[in-house]
Amino acid sequence: MIETALWFTVGGILCLLVMSAFFSGSETALTAASRARMHQLEKAGDRRAGVVARLIQTRERLIGALLLGNNIVNITASSLATSLFLSLFGEAGVAIATLVMTVLVVVLSEVMPKTWAISNPDRFALAVAPLVRIVVAVFGPVVITIEWIVRMILRVFGVRVDDNAAVLSAHDELRGAVDLQHLEGGLVKADRDRLGGLLDLAELEVSDVMVHRTNMMALNVDEDVSKLVDAALAAPYTRMPLWKGESDNFVGVLHAKDLLRALKAADGDFSRLDVMKIATPPWFVPDTTSLQDQLNAFLKRKSHFAFVIDEYGEVQGLVTLEDILEEIVGEIADEHDLELTGVRPQADGSVIVDGSVPIRDINRANDWSLPDDEATTIAGLVIHEARMIPDERQIFTFHGFRFTVLRRERNRITRLRIQPLNGKETRTPGKTPDARSARQTPSPTSTA
Incomplete structure (x- = not known):
């Protein structure tokens, strides 16, 4: 028993x-x-x-x-x-x-x-x-x-747990899965960049990808019509902003096809052309609009071009449908695009870049992860980290890179050399580098 x-x-x-x-x-x-x-x-x-x-x-x-x-x-x-x-x-x-x-x-x-x-x-x-x-x-x-x-x-103990709290959002889960697949060899860099760009649309604003007004090519409506036509046909763009009176007073957008149709209807007689009747009204959008919302607005409105304004109503630049698509698929070039010369890799592993090059572009090109939360361009990042406008030949080290100021024009940094430390960037996946760890190292011996 x-x-x-x-x-x-x-x-x-x-x-x-x-x-x-x-x-x-x-x-x-x-x-x-x-x-x-x-x-x-x-x-x-x-x-x-x-x-x-x-x-x-x-x-x-x-x-x-x-x-x-x-x-x-x-x-x-x-x-x-x-x-x-x-x-x-x-x-x-x-x-x-x-x-x-x-x-x-x-x-x-x-x-x-x-x-x-x-x-x-x-x-x-x-x-x-x-x-x-x-x-x-x-x-x-x-x-x-x-x-x-x-x-x-x-x-x-002061810890409040929400009943519906989620550890990761759907975007974070997708981003993590994409990065993991890339690390394991399941996705090539180009595919990872496209998927990552698509996921970034909701987090980026139009101010991050817009063409700044200092780089805009615009036409003065008050000029002679023949000069306007010559300038429009010589430009590498299909749509051209029009201003009147002052350079920041934009009154319309001229489309090259509409101009050619009007020229044909006028039998080539410039005196019979009224540029303002050909142009479409300007469309202004706030600079805080997310790229996802702006993409939906472009598709709904069937438009490809908008002016970007700040909180005071001042035009800061322009954004196009192509600018947003390039965030997903990378640079889109055709036979009329000007060759970009803002990034020049060097034999020693460094990269010489123009100050106006966007941080996101150089990150994508070199597979880096320089932070773009506080600045849009590479020059803006250096000024933000240095807390000053550097002089030529000054060197700064932060985020695992050495930045050398090669050229400065007035208060603008126009050219820099970027050297990854130890030949590559050291980073922790999913962690943004701590900007407070940046240090300034002026070097009178560096060469421009």
């Missing part, structure tokens, strides 16, 4: 270890399963994928239920083992039970099922989902109570 009871106890311990392995493997599989793949399988008619998707949506409750079940079976198994070994070995049975159960739980109920689950989390999750759904339903009320107690305890 005693032997039968002992065997029942041993059998109960083994069953509990199997249940513990089930809870541990299920937790690993369901937290590592691909939500995108489950969504596709659900659309294809797999009911178990729908169960997995619903479990993942309530991840906090899922993990709570699995942890609760795991702890219950582990504690019960340990108690039975202690009772068993006490009856066999007396007081020494406590130590023996602790050693034996530690080995069994770690090997059989933790490491082995989790290794199995992580090797193919999607298949494992589909297999255990029906049973896990029952576990979550049974332990749900208890888990809700535990969650409330935990939040109350954390609130005592």
Whole structure:
């Protein structure tokens, strides 16, 4: 009779270890399963994928239920083992039970099922989902109570946890997946840049990609019509801003096709042309508009061109549909575009850049991650970090790069040399370099 009871106890311990392995493997599989793949399988008619998707949506409750079940079976198994070994070995049975159960739980109920689950989390999750759904339903009320107690305890220590708080937004999850695929060789740099540019549209403003007004090519409506036509045909752009009276008083946009149609209708007689009747009215957008909103506005309005104004209504520059698309696909060039000469790689690994080159462009070209939160151009970044307008031949070191000011015109930095330290940039993925660590090192011996 005693032997039968002992065997029942041993059998109960083994069953509990199997249940513990089930809870541990299920937790690993369901937290590592691909939500995108489950969504596709659900659309294809797999009911178990729908169960997995619903479990993942309530991840906090899922993990709570699995942890609760795991702890219950582990504690019960340990108690039975202690009772068993006490009856066999007396007081020494406590130590023996602790050693034996530690080995069994770690090997059989933790490491082995989790290794199995992580090797193919999607298949494992589909297999255990029906049973896990029952576990979550049974332990749900208890888990809700535990969650409330935990939040109350954390609130005592000043930590407030939102019920619907998400650790990562959808954009962050996608960005992390793209970066991970690139690191593992699944995505080439060009594809990663395109996907990253698409994800950045909601975070960037039109002021980040606009053509500054100092670089705008515009036509004066008050000039002779023949000169306007010559200037419009000689320009490398299809659309030209028009100003009247003052250079920042923009009154319209002239399209080259509309100009040619008007010339044909007038039989080439410039005196019969009225440029303002040909031009389209100007469209002004705030400089704080996100690229995603501006792209939607371009598509809705069926327009490709807008003036960018600041909070005082002053024109700061212009933005086009092509400027936004270039943030996704990279530089778009055609036979009429002027060759960009703002970035010149050197044999020693450094890069000579014009001060007006956007930080995002040089980051994309060289796979760097210079911060562009406080400045748009590379010259603006140096001035922001230096907290001054540097002199020529001054050298600054920050964010893992050495910046040498090669040329300055009045208060503008027009040319710099950028040298990555140790031949490459040192950075932590997902972490923005700390601007406060920048240091200024004037060097009278450096050459322009």
